[in-house]
Amino acid sequence: MFGLTVVVMMGVGPTDRARAESPYPEIEYTFPNQSVWTIKLNEKGEPDNPLLRLADALFREAGIPWHGKSLPVLRMFDNLQNGSSNFSMLVKTSRLMDCCLYGTLPVASxxxxxxxxxxxxxxxxxxxxxxxxxxxxxxxxxxxxxxxxxxxxxxxxxxxxxxxxxxxxxxxxxxxxxxxxxxxxxxxxxxxxxxxxxxxxxxxxKDVYLVLSKTYPDAEKVLARLEAIATRLDRKAILGLSGD
Structure with a gap:
């Protein structure tokens, strides 16, 4: 997880029209570039992170434009801490407590x-x-x-x-x-x-939670809304993981 330095922009996210119509700033969902979820690759030859599908369902219903970015894990944490990335789904860690809000509902384990x-x-x-x-x-x-x-x-x-x-x-x-x-x-x-x-x-x-930067506008309300949406989703079907 620590050795790679290539940043990959994922081809998942909103249309230009959705960006223009949304009252919310676009969210950047950052995640580790070495998957703990699957060996499967997407059409770009990158790990097929199933949490991207969950993010898409969450943000589509919430009407929030977004895109994904995979990073080496240390750079991912740096981006969340400095606010250049503002969302993730991670196990709780003390290094993000000052900069980010964690959800209360585990969305995966x-x-x-x-x-x-x-x-x-x-x-x-x-x-x-x-x-x-x-x-x-x-x-x-x-x-x-x-x-x-x-x-x-x-x-x-x-x-x-x-x-x-x-x-x-x-x-x-x-x-x-x-x-x-x-x-x-x-x-x-x-x-x-x-x-x-x-x-x-x-x-x-270990449980995995929604993580939202405190710098995102109305962060507490937005996180609560995303969690409310998550409770209604069939997360197991969306994630489609082996070994559950």
């Missing part, structure tokens, strides 16, 4: 699992990975789990795969005892490359 062969000991908590051999995917921080894996005192052998597909292949070949991965992309790969006798343990589950 992001889970991290430990995948293993059935004859390998289960993992009940993060500390159980100490002294073990694991597979991770390049670029992910795993919300702090990555730091635990990399810390030398924990004596974890970390085998880094370039992609989710390669990580599953490594687990199938028993290159390590455990694969740490986000549920949705992992399940997409496993649907294509099933592993006989595979088991998994939940390592982390």
């Amino acid at each position: 992001v889970d991290i699992r430990v995948y293993r062969h059935g004859d390998t000991a289960p993992i009940g908590k993060l500390e159980d990975l100490a002294g073990k051999s694991v597979i991770t995917i390049h670029g992910y921080s795993y919300g702090g789990i990555g730091k635990f894996i990399r810390d030398k005192p924990n004596s974890i052998t970390n085998n880094v795969a370039i992609k989710h597909e390669a990580a599953v292949d490594m687990l199938a070949a028993r290159r390590a005892d455990y694969l740490v991965d986000y549920v949705h992309p992992a399940e997409e790969v496993l649907a294509m490359k099933p592993i006989l006798g595979l088991a998994h343990d939940l390592l982390s589950s």
